[in-house]
Amino acid sequence: MTARLIDGNALAREVRAEVAGRTAALRTRGVNPHLAIVLVGDNPASQVYVRHKMADSEATGLAATLHRLPSDTPEPALLGLIARLNADPTVHGVLVQLPLPDGLDARAVISAIDPRKDVDGFHVANAGALATGLPGFRPCTPWGCLRMLDAIGLALRGLQAVVIGRSNIVGKPMALMLLERHATVTICHSATADLAALTRQADVLVAAVGRRHLVTADMVKPGAVVIDVGMNRVPDGEPGAGRLCGDVDFEAVRDVAGWITPVPGGVGPMTRAMLLANTIEAAERQTA
Numbered sequence: 001m002t003a004r005l006i007d008g009n010a011l012a013r014e015v016r017a018e019v020a021g022r023t024a025a026l027r028t029r030g031v032n033p034h035l036a037i038v039l040v041g042d043n044p045a046s047q048v049y050v051r052h053k054m055a056d057s058e059a060t061g062l063a064a065t066l067h068r069l070p071s072d073t074p075e076p077a078l079l080g081l082i083a084r085l086n087a088d089p090t091v092h093g094v095l096v097q098l099p100l101p102d103g104l105d106a107r108a109v110i111s112a113i114d115p116r117k118d119v120d121g122f123h124v125a126n127a128g129a130l131a132t133g134l135p136g137f138r139p140c141t142p143w144g145c146l147r148m149l150d151a152i153g154l155a156l157r158g159l160q161a162v163v164i165g166r167s168n169i170v171g172k173p174m175a176l177m178l179l180e181r182h183a184t185v186t187i188c189h190s191a192t193a194d195l196a197a198l199t200r201q202a203d204v205l206v207a208a209v210g211r212r213h214l215v216t217a218d219m220v221k222p223g224a225v226v227i228d229v230g231m232n233r234v235p236d237g238e239p240g241a242g243r244l245c246g247d248v249d250f251e252a253v254r255d256v257a258g259w260i261t262p263v264p265g266g267v268g269p270m271t272r273a274m275l276l277a278n279t280i281e282a283a284e285r286q287t288a
């Protein structure tokens with residue numbers, strides 16, 4: 001079997017078109033949907049991510065403002081900026097790019113964002129809403145993965161789902177979203193004994209670890225849906241050195257799986273698109 005590809009680029013285009021339509025509709029009511037992005041310090045990867053977020057916003061008609069602060073910004077100054085953004089009715093989404101420089105407590109900073117503007121979905125109020133089945137903002141990466149599963153028409157009820165990784169931003173919320181859809185969910189992590197025995201039972205397998213070739217063909221149930229969240233680089237000295245790759249041995253696993261997401265062109269573009277979806281949602285809720 002050769003797996004069918006779940007095309008994250010194509011699906012992200014659909015999401016962006018929806019967001020653009022909703023943005024235009026809000027504009028006709030005099031609302032200018034607006035995302036504020038806070039970047040502290042000069043982490044090169046963060047600068048790239050923030051550039052993408054600004055460009056994506058502008059391309060879909062959302063206003064985006066970047067607030068750049070030096071890496072030695074004292075925490076009270078950062079919290080003060082967040083308080084001003086929270087109080088500003090023209091700002092609908094507030095995002096603080098992580099990681100923060102040493103000396104700043106990410107938990108305290110994320111907790112300071114008004115949950116109604118927390119478009120990353122990282123605030124404990126939004127994490128708790130997901131855990132208890134209440135509406136709220138869902139973290140963009142697993143939210144995008146769920147959208148991919150919906151796009152292929154997969155009925156999750158009763159399926160075995162295995163999530164590898166238990167981070168607060170990917171693995172845990174992914175597991176909760178699958179549970180909410182009535183899948184039977186297993187969460188695997190660095191202390192899991194016999195990972196392969198568990199993954200081989202998965203109808204849906206989500207890999208969110210950050211380790212190239214973690215998932216090999218013998219770990220995948222024939223016909224399974226495989227979602228590869230991992231972002232790694234092919235090491236020097238190997239063909240394609242420096243290129244982006246996931247956690248899944250794509251070439252081998254595509255012969256076993258039923259559906260698979262590529263890297264690049266899979267979860268990454270969906271993560272970016274779901275931030276826009278959360279931002280327009282925030283603007284709609286705040287101006288309803």
Ligand code: NAD
Nearest residue numbers: 141165166167170189190208209210229230231267268271
């Ligand atoms: P993390 O480091 O916070 O979590 C990694 C998880 O993997 C941990 O829960 C750990 O227990 C588990 N793990 C480590 N080694 C393992 C092993 N040998 N077997 C099973 N589990 C193991 O990372 P994260 O922030 O959740 O990100 C995971 C990956 O997803 C990274 O590669 C990251 O770059 C990528 N990512 C991609 C996107 C995207 O948009 N495509 C977004 C977020 C994260």
